[in-house]
Amino acid sequence: MSGLRTPAGGRVDRGRPLRFTFDGRAYTGFAGDTLASALLAHGVHLVGRSFKYHRPRGIVAAGSEEPNALVTVARDAARRTPNVRATQVELYDGLVAESQNRWPNLSFDVGAINNLLSPLIPAGFYNKTFMWPRKAWFALYEPQIRAAAGFGVAPAHADPDRYAQRFAHCDVLVVGAGPAGLAAALTAAAAGARVLLCDEQAEFGGALLDEHDAVIDGAPVAAWLAATVATLRTNPRVTLLPRTTAFGYFPHNNIGLAERVTDHLADPTPTQPRERLWQVRAREVVLAAGAIERPLVFPGNDRPGVMLASAARSYLHRYGVKVGTRAVVAAGCDAAFQAAVELAAAGVTIAVIADVRAPGSPPGPAEAAARAAGLAIEASATVLGASGRLRVAGVTLGRVGTDGSVTPGARHACDVLLMSGGYTPSVHLHSQSRGKLAFDETLGAFVPGAAAERTRSAGLARGAHGLATALDDGAAAGLAAAAASGHRGDSGPRHAVRALDGGVAGRAGALPQPAGPLPPAKAFVDFQHDVTTRDLALARREGFEAIEHIKRYTTTGMATDQGKTSGLNALGYVADESARAIPDVGLTTFRMPYTPVTFGLFAGVARGDLFDPVRRTPSHDWASARGAVFEDVGMWKRARFFPATGEDLHAAVDRECLAVRHRVGMFDASTLGKIEVVGKDAATFLNRLYVNNWANLGINRSRYGILLRDDGFVYDDGVIARLADDRFHVTTTTGGAARVFAMMEDYIQTEWTDLSVWITSTTEQWAVVAVQGPRARDVLAKLVTDVDLAPAALPHMAVARGRICGVPMLLFRVSFSGELGFEVNVAADYGAEVWAAIHAAGQEHGITPYGTEAMHVLRAEKGYIIVGQDTDGTMTPDDAAVAWAIGKTKPDFVGKRSLERATMKAAGRKQLVGLETVDPGIVLEEGAQVVAAPGQTPPMKMIGHVTSSYHSASLGRSIALGVVAGGRARLGETLYVPMPAGDIAVKVVGPVFYDREGARLNG
Amino acid sequence: MAESLKRTPPRVAAHRWLEPLPAATRFSLRGGPAARAAASRAFGVELPEQACRAATAGGRAALWLGPDEQLLIAPEVDAAAASGALGAALADIPHALVDISHRQVALGLEGPHAVWLLAHGCPLDLDLAQFPVGMCTRTVYLKAEVLLWRTAEDRVRIEVWRSFADYVVAQLEETALELPA
Amino acid sequence: MLIIDCPYCGPRPELEFAHGGQAHVVRPADPSKSSDDEWTEYLYLRLNTRGVYAERWRHARGCGRFFNALRDTTTDHFLATYRAGERPPTVAAPRSAP
């Protein structure tokens, strides 16, 4: 290796070397490395190109806040994950990673011309440049922009991985397993609470993982950490979730966690899900998400090799990697001095520490340590620029006078520049939960204010800095959360801590520069979206003052990192420029997800066969074995047609229809909704609900019912049978079963509480075989006992109870085909066998199973409507030509009053009619519009549309139903259906095409 | 034709964590306290008045599903006897008694991972303290409505409408892929 | 996903519930005596409250009961749930003002 790996130390396993490639080049690292730490160990800082200007970019951070180092990790063609942060990619043997947003390669990228053209692509560039001509947006601008912009490339194949999901419940959810989170989990668990502790990193410890010399309770920090995690792990009421990001905080303490289960494994087993979505419901939440160090804003601050001081400590102590050999440290926060001291101790040359803290900052303990170590410190400094193309090579400092004036200073050669602008508490989840934020003047940052949920923040996440303070704060928060969830405990002894605390206060905004116009070199505020100080200044010059507007105009903070490192710097810059305080500039809202979440996580198992329930009727296997073609009706699979050898849809449907008209057919009607309405007031209830009169319906008789909503529009229909004085069997449409049931419950429970009536869904209790056709009675006569099937004994719309194949049967003499018809209801466990028995008994009569398509043709031939196809939620019974069903003498029913409104009776409403094409061979398209005159050009007045259209084998021509304005007054008129190939002439006729007298029903 | 058919409920695959339970007799009983009192005597099980609780006696069970709704479950062979006794006892009391024996099927989820399997798709807290033995309720399991009844610490009876059973079992099987072999 | 306190079953996840619109909308006892305006108001005109709002829920995948709730539409916090037919309870002002 390159000598950048320390000889010992860190948490990597030096006994387990791992091979990996980056942009095709082979490297090695150790178990415990991230892709970032392993690359840095080889001196590789350049890992990507920026979004807009294609500038060379390096690794800035060590955690999930990394704005630059977005890479693609590919296991195979389908398993290519773009836009993962190299700082979060755990190394495994054989890992293949690629940089993004560059062509042909990272060192020479053609797109970098954008950097030279940058004066031409300022903030608001998209909004200004691509306005006109409008057509060019779709044809030219958008495709070009999409090709040039964006991060990474999505894989072209379907994702083959599994994604799991899980609901979880706990008393206390602790987000973040740093010192505060661990302390909170310890006290909450000790109090007896059910605790769930999650952390986005592979290992628990948070900031403790980056510590070296700290001592807790007399033990080195690593030993204390190991013991603490072991204590938690052995507690059965504690769930530990590493590699798990709390990405969203939803109402009522519902928190979404994304667990990465296999991404770190070289060879995951197929049964393991790649990721798991946890939907956690917590009684109390402790947010211990820590803080994120801010970059400094100065010209050239995006050179590879310019990185956060805390990241340098992390790479050194956690991974045993020196990020460079000669460092300039720009300290806007006392903590940066600690990084300098520790890197120096590891053998990194510290060229100079530029003290860029705000004037008047108090001396800090880390600064004192640096002085004691004899490191060179330049006071009242600023950074004027960084040079070097693919890697920083030198830093030019300046001196800030007491009057604020800046004079240029010396250039210092270096291969890394470590910067710190102080720390920004991670208030994202608190803000997502609608909690207020408060600006802390001492910290110069926003901290959590009043909570809106049962949540509390602890440790650095609320600005409580220093190891001892964080542990105390976390312990107190865990204790309070446990108590609030009903588990009282005590805090135990305070932790004894020896550690250096460099604080978190720093500065926000840009470092001071000499007076005059901005220098040509760019000072980046938002690395990921390439937003510079110049862009923010431009936005202000163009009149944007509110941060919400500036954000949208410049897109600062709108990249996938949502401004984790840039947000406060943008605010600070705008505040400085406009001479306002940061809180007066405002704050943009934090949105979920905290870090990007895969689509797979949200989809979970809901794909393919598991996407939705597939509901099958008892005859399904029989139909399937005979080659039935099914269609989806809601979640149901219904047989659409039963093709004989060589038949297409039309041939099969013609044959099935003719069989019903001339012999007998059988049809599975099991999916119809069924509701049993029982109670002494059952008839009264139905009278109030349906338009029909039910009081005069005899026992063992049935009637076609129409249900409206109170707005007067047709909502559902179906046959309703009276089985006893106090018992009705109501059928609904297949799709309407659930909503009609809910509507009935609503009226029973909340409107007509005076009625003694109850309802029970029996949809799936019954299997229903419709036997239709002139020979239907002959078929059933062979199987049915205890029922007289003769027309006089069982006339049309009569109901009988008896037996079929020896099992109890509810038999309806009904027809949705216009032929002699019966519907056999048997308990569902007998459905398959009864179906097969009817089929066998019908052989001598040529019985033909038919599907939903033939059913539709048969009913359309008779002008029977399908609610939802021939009606659309704006049709009255009169519009739908079913006003005959209304009980004329009833004082009220649901919808009656609305039917009295003038508009509901106005002339010119759309009414259901039949439409006969003048050319009988043309089958109209359902949904096609109807107009009054031929030869029109758009826009033309549309007076109706086609709702149902089929070829009728029985009639030897096409038939259609449609709704036409004033339709019934137009009988005999010729209207037109305009189609791309020309107008189709149609004659308006009555909606009944076949057996207008209805004689066949009574056969 | 006098020969009677045997019930053939939807097929459910057995697993070491899933036992398809036998066909049963089921009634939905809706009504007030008087109906419950009469039904308790006729059915031989004290119908629970406490929300979301089940009671059992002599191989029969009564489950509170709503303030005016109970699910009565009996062995298949008890169908005629239970129906007759309930009908007679309730004749003069406002109520609705509806046979729903075939509407749903029962699955016996069992073993140390029973609750873990359910948490894949059920949003309820199934911790023993929150969902104790004897608790029952309708709820959701992903996109299906189910009835859960904890009959023992590591045993949950699922009742689901018959056409949703395939979906529920397939989702449980998907989740069970992660179970240790 | 909200937690809703069913008056019969206790606190349960929103997935089990169906929203039922504004509460305490009274259907006229004799609709034939309603003017067109009164009937239109009953059918279509609803509040759009910012703050405490009385609404209907049904524990559709639970006990099946309709009930009413007072919810602060600015915070999604429930202040009370109560059975259908009961008057809305008096509640303290919501803790976070708009």
Ligand SMILES: [Zn+2]
């Ligand atoms: Zn309930």
